Amino acid sequence: MQKDTNNNIDTILNSTIEGILLIKKGFIVNANDALVQILEYNSKDELIGNLATGVLIPSTTQKFLEFNKHLFQEVTLVSNSGDLIPAIIKISDIELSKKSYKIVSIIDLREIKQNENLLFRQSKLASLGEMISMIAHQWRQPLNSVASIMAKLKFKSKKNNAIKSEDLANEIKSIQNYLKYMSKTIDDFANFFKDDKQKEYIDIVKTTQSAKKLIEPSLKAANIQINIHEIQIQKIYTYKNEYIQILLNLLNNSIDAIIEKNIKNGKIDINFIKSENYLRIKISDNAGGIPKDIINRVFEPYFSTKHDKNGTGLGLYMCKVILEKHFNGTIDVKQIKNGVCFSMDIKI
Structure with missing residues (x-):
């Protein structure tokens, strides 16, 4: 028996x-x-x-x-x-x-972890491409200015055979300022995108403002306004660079949607709502929204609404993964009037 x-x-x-x-x-x-x-x-x-x-x-x-x-x-x-x-x-x-x-x-979980690591690497390459694009935006105006100064000096040199030392000193100073700005841009992006995985105490509002500065050229070019509604909140012990990565991903999605739909006065609002254990960050835009039949799929890997623009379909998926794994958080999306609102909760 x-x-x-x-x-x-x-x-x-x-x-x-x-x-x-x-x-x-x-x-x-x-x-x-x-x-x-x-x-x-x-x-x-x-x-x-x-x-x-x-x-x-x-x-x-x-x-x-x-x-x-x-x-x-x-x-x-x-x-x-x-x-x-x-x-x-x-x-x-x-x-x-x-x-x-x-x-x-x-x-x-070996196979699942291997696939997850592959997705992380692919997302990293996509982020690198976005970073290079943003640096190009930041550099375009100062490079044009430097080229203009050089052309002006060349013209003066040919016309007068001599350039006043005072004028030359001023132009050189302008070029130096532009080069310092470009160098600082590289440092900013290097700091924000380095894979240090170190927790630190951050001011979430100031960090959000710093992320906004990285994409200001894109905002100005498309006439898009970002409104950061500040609140007083204690510093949070978390991953600064990964928060910025998530934020830039969400903001760039809204910017792309506003440009694609030719919204004349694009607007993105960032609000902070604090509860006892969580901080909710709400990012809403006026880009017209996401179709009802696909809004519930936007966090799936490889699902993209931007195939014509080389969308990888990994950005929102990686936002979800990073929030769940490193912030004990969540993210969701819902339709609002004239657009969508992404809400992410970070444990504090």
């Missing part, structure tokens, strides 16, 4: 595609074939009798991951060869033959 019961349990455990551990008082009493394969053992007999913590290493602080709209705890598995495997688990209590056990369902 006991043998039949064990056979039935094995059949049930092996009917799932995820790895399964059966644990009693911290020790492994059974495992399915899927887990044996994940951990690279020859048979489950090599696992049975060992402490579960020998193959399951919980993180130092409990971390949870959303997968198929359910929350699971993140852990690390240790394979037979000593390799570390990212995974998520769900633990439940179960009673078999009047005995209490813990049953642990395990999903191997």
Whole structure:
């Protein structure tokens, strides 16, 4: 009878595609074939009798991951060869033959993590392209000014055969100022886009204003006004560069939509709403909105409304991933009068 019961349990455990551990008082009493394969053992007999913590290493602080709209705890598995495997688990209590056990369902995240890293790299390249475009905007006017000064000096030199030292000094000073501005632009972008992943205390309103300065040439060229509605709020301990990356992505989307729809007086409003545990940042525009049939898909990877303009479809997806992973936050979008409003919540 006991043998039949064990056979039935094995059949049930092996009917799932995820790895399964059966644990009693911290020790492994059974495992399915899927887990044996994940951990690279020859048979489950090599696992049975060992402490579960020998193959399951919980993180130092409990971390949870959303997968198929359910929350699971993140852990690390240790394979037979000593390799570390990212995974998520769900633990439940179960009673078999009047005995209490813990049953642990395990999903191997290696393939998912590899795909996620690929998306991050692709998003990084897309961000680099946007950064180069913004630097080009910032540099165009000073380069034109320098070219104009050089042409003027050349003309004066040919006409008078001599240039007054005072005029030359003034023109050189102007060129130096333009070069300093261009150099500062490079420093600003280098600071904002470097991948340092360091948390720091930031003034969220001032950081938002700094991000706005990076895209001012694009705003002026398209006659778009950004209104930042300031509030008094304590500094937040978070990732400054990643916040700016998210913000620039949302702002550039609104700018593109305003330009594409030929809105004469484009407007983007940024509002801050503070609650006890979260700061909500609302970014709304008057670009006409997103069609109802696709608005719920804008956070999907590779989904883009800008294919004609080389949209990658990764920008909003990466905003969502970064907010969830590094800010314990969320992002959503809804239609408003004459446009859309993106709301992101950051835990404080």
